[in-house]
Each structure stands twice: as structure tokens, then as C-alpha cells.
Amino acid sequence: MPESPGVSVEVLTTPGCHLCAEALRVTGEVCAEFGITYQEINIEHDDALRAQFAEEIPVLRINGKVRDFWKIDPVRLRRLLAEAGPKG
Structure with missing residues (x-):
């Protein structure tokens, strides 16, 4: 599949979170299919992100x-990344 430049993928996580580990695995596999790198963002030391997302971790942002x-x-x-990519 062609690379999707300009698509930003972030996974917000906290240490020791088993759901986060699974989310990172799935995100890594799917992003690799699209030639996209993703960023893991640990919310542990970010008061604003922790206040906003503490009950929903992991969070996927595209x-x-x-x-x-x-x-x-x-x-x-896969569908979200296809939709986020460049329009033909």
C-alpha cells in the first residue's frame, strides 16, 4: 500500500497499561501496512492530557x-487511515 504522507497517528498511553500495550501492537502493525510511523505519547507527566483522557486510555488520535x-x-x-490519506 502506498505511503500516506502527512497523516499523524498518536497513541496516548500510561505505563503498565495492558490495553495500551495491545493498542500499540495493533497500531504498529496497521501503520506499517500504510507506511506510516506513529507516536506514543505517555500522558503520565502531562497534566492537561491526563485530566482530559485518564479514563479513556489508550486513546488513538489521527x-x-x-x-x-x-x-x-x-x-x-485501516479504514480511518485510508480515509485520512491523500484524496485521489
């Missing part, structure tokens, strides 16, 4: 918009 939380569905993530 291009700055929250697209999923708790469990990342690989089928949904």
Missing part, C-alpha cells in the same frame, strides 16, 4: 482528532 479509545480495532483503523 491528525489530532480522537478516533478511538480503550480497544483499537484493526479493521476500523
Whole structure:
């Protein structure tokens, strides 16, 4: 699949979170299919992010918009990344 430049993928996490580990695994696999790198953001030391997302971790953001939380569905993530990529 072609690379999707300009697509920003972030996974907000906290240490020791088993759901976060699974979300990172799924996100890594799916992003690799699209040639996209993702960024893990630990909210532990960010008061604003912790206040906003503490009850929803892990959180998936694509291009700055929250697209999923708790469990990342690989089928949904593929669709979201395809939609976020350049329009033909």
C-alpha cells in the first residue's frame, strides 16, 4: 500500500497499561501496512492530557482528532487511515 504522507497517528498511553500495550501492537502493525510511523505519547507527566483522557486510555488520535479509545480495532483503523490519506 502506498505511503500516506502527512497523516499523524498518536497513541496516548500510561505505563503498565495492558490495553495500551495491545493498542500499540495493533497500531504498529496497521501503520506499517500504510507506511506510516506513529507516536506514543505517555500522558503520565502531562497534566492537561491526563485530566482530559485518564479514563479513556489508550486513546488513538489521527491528525489530532480522537478516533478511538480503550480497544483499537484493526479493521476500523485501516479504514480511518485510508480515509485520512491523500484524496485521489
